[in-house]
Amino acid sequence: MSGTLSGKAAIVGIGATEFSKNSGRSELRLAVEAITTALEDAGIDREEVDGLSTFTMDNNPEIEVFRNIGGKSLKFFSRVHYGGGAACAPIMQAAMAVATGVAEVVVCYRAMNERSQYRFGSGYTPPPVPNAESAHYGYYVPFGLLSPASWVAMAAQRYMYESGATSEDFGRVSVACRRHAANNPNAWFYEQPITLEEHQQSRWIVEPLHLLDCCQESDGAQAIVVTSAERAKKLRQPPAIIRAAAQGAADDQQMMTSYYREDITRLSEMDLVAEQLYAQAGVKAADIRTATLYDHFTPYVLTQLEAFGFAPKGQAKEFVREGNLEIGGRLPVNTNGGQLGEAYIHGMNGIAEGVRQVRGTSVNQVPGDGPVLVTAGTGVPTSGLILGPA
Numbered sequence: 001m002s003g004t005l006s007g008k009a010a011i012v013g014i015g016a017t018e019f020s021k022n023s024g025r026s027e028l029r030l031a032v033e034a035i036t037t038a039l040e041d042a043g044i045d046r047e048e049v050d051g052l053s054t055f056t057m058d059n060n061p062e063i064e065v066f067r068n069i070g071g072k073s074l075k076f077f078s079r080v081h082y083g084g085g086a087a088c089a090p091i092m093q094a095a096m097a098v099a100t101g102v103a104e105v106v107v108c109y110r111a112m113n114e115r116s117q118y119r120f121g122s123g124y125t126p127p128p129v130p131n132a133e134s135a136h137y138g139y140y141v142p143f144g145l146l147s148p149a150s151w152v153a154m155a156a157q158r159y160m161y162e163s164g165a166t167s168e169d170f171g172r173v174s175v176a177c178r179r180h181a182a183n184n185p186n187a188w189f190y191e192q193p194i195t196l197e198e199h200q201q202s203r204w205i206v207e208p209l210h211l212l213d214c215c216q217e218s219d220g221a222q223a224i225v226v227t228s229a230e231r232a233k234k235l236r237q238p239p240a241i242i243r244a245a246a247q248g249a250a251d252d253q254q255m256m257t258s259y260y261r262e263d264i265t266r267l268s269e270m271d272l273v274a275e276q277l278y279a280q281a282g283v284k285a286a287d288i289r290t291a292t293l294y295d296h297f298t299p300y301v302l303t304q305l306e307a308f309g310f311a312p313k314g315q316a317k318e319f320v321r322e323g324n325l326e327i328g329g330r331l332p333v334n335t336n337g338g339q340l341g342e343a344y345i346h347g348m349n350g351i352a353e354g355v356r357q358v359r360g361t362s363v364n365q366v367p368g369d370g371p372v373l374v375t376a377g378t379g380v381p382t383s384g385l386i387l388g389p390a
Contacts, residue, residue, distance in 0.1 A: 009228060009229060011091070012042040012232045013039055016037065017034050017220045019218050030111040030221035031111035034109060036069060042235055049106075050104055051077065051097050052109070084380065093106075105227050107226075114217050121217060145257070149214055151256040154264075156170075167213075184337050187341050188343055189341045199212045213299070215338075216339060218345060237359060240358040243281040243388045248276070258379070265314075266307070267307050267379070290357050290366040294376055335362050372388065373386055
């Protein structure tokens with residue numbers, strides 16, 4: 001795919017609902033609101049939309065979304081599995097559809113009432129009919145590994161043992177994200193920064209994870225509009241060119257429980273994504289200006305820093321301790337506040353922040369015009385993007 005996808009498509013519109021703990025309306029309405037806003041942002045008529053892409057976990061059927069936005073002819077529709085690992089992959093699907101001429105305007109969306117109607121953090125519930133995907137949980141659930149936090153805690157504990165990282169190092173990620181969120185009027189934790197002491201005093205969820213190591217549960221929706229780089233030149237907003245897009249699953253991959261790898265302190269799937277992204281975009285870690293790193297749990301931010309070469313293996317703790325994740329640091333991360341500070345919309349709101357950084361409109365704008373990295377969920381098959389200006 002190197003040399004064929006890079007630079008062919010662009011993100012030209014972003015739109016979101018408010019982020020809340022109780023939206024008071026259906027997920028379909030949330031999706032339609034976000035998509036309508038994103039199309040208005042791009043200056044594209046809803047009848048021009050001919051493609052849709054989302055997550056398998058989204059509860060809104062494409063044809064219902066398309067009908068409710070007033071669509072005319074739907075030529076392309078796709079869904080990507082593996083929860084938050086899908087976040088950047090619908091954008092990749094959209095870029096491929098546009099680059100190959102299958103569709104001209106593809107909207108990617110994610111809408112969820114993940115606080116008011118259901119909660120991912122409440123624990124694993126087996127499906128009524130067991131299948132190949134659910135069977136492996138039989139090795140974990142009976143022993144108390146019931147929730148995403150518990151699954152991550154296992155790998156995080158080993159990472160701490162091998163690298164010397166501490167709970168305070170994880171807390172520095174949370175402090176940085178909340179500091180950025182405090183400047184973002186759209187963030188749930190607007191004007192609510194935290195200190196490292198407050199992180200350390202927050203209650204345990206599953207050791208070594210404190211409450212403030214865990215992302216929010218949110219209601220809301222985010223939409224992204226993708227079209228060709230050529231058409232993007234004529235539209236309302238400065239385009240965010242898709243310089244690279246990749247997916248990855250590797251090394252005895254399981255759903256957040258890849259405990260049979262030789263090294264459970266690495267994110268092999270993100271190593272694979274990083275290799276592809278850098279090759280496609282023709283850049284390296286030193287070129288990246290800012291990043292939105294998927295922050296469902298703070299320990300995996302450190303391992304992502306290592307996967308992308310911002311720190312050698314086991315040394316992300318030093319990178320974080322030096323304040324590099326904050327504005328003015330080497331790699332300001334999650335300048336919207338991330339999922340810890342802004343909202344948990346399965347990573348799609350992080351892509352929107354990447355677009356704002358390219359446009360120069362972030363509330364925590366990072367100087368320069370270098371490439372912007374965006375990643376998707378970790379511990380699962382995952383995806384990533386590199387965005388840049390035209």
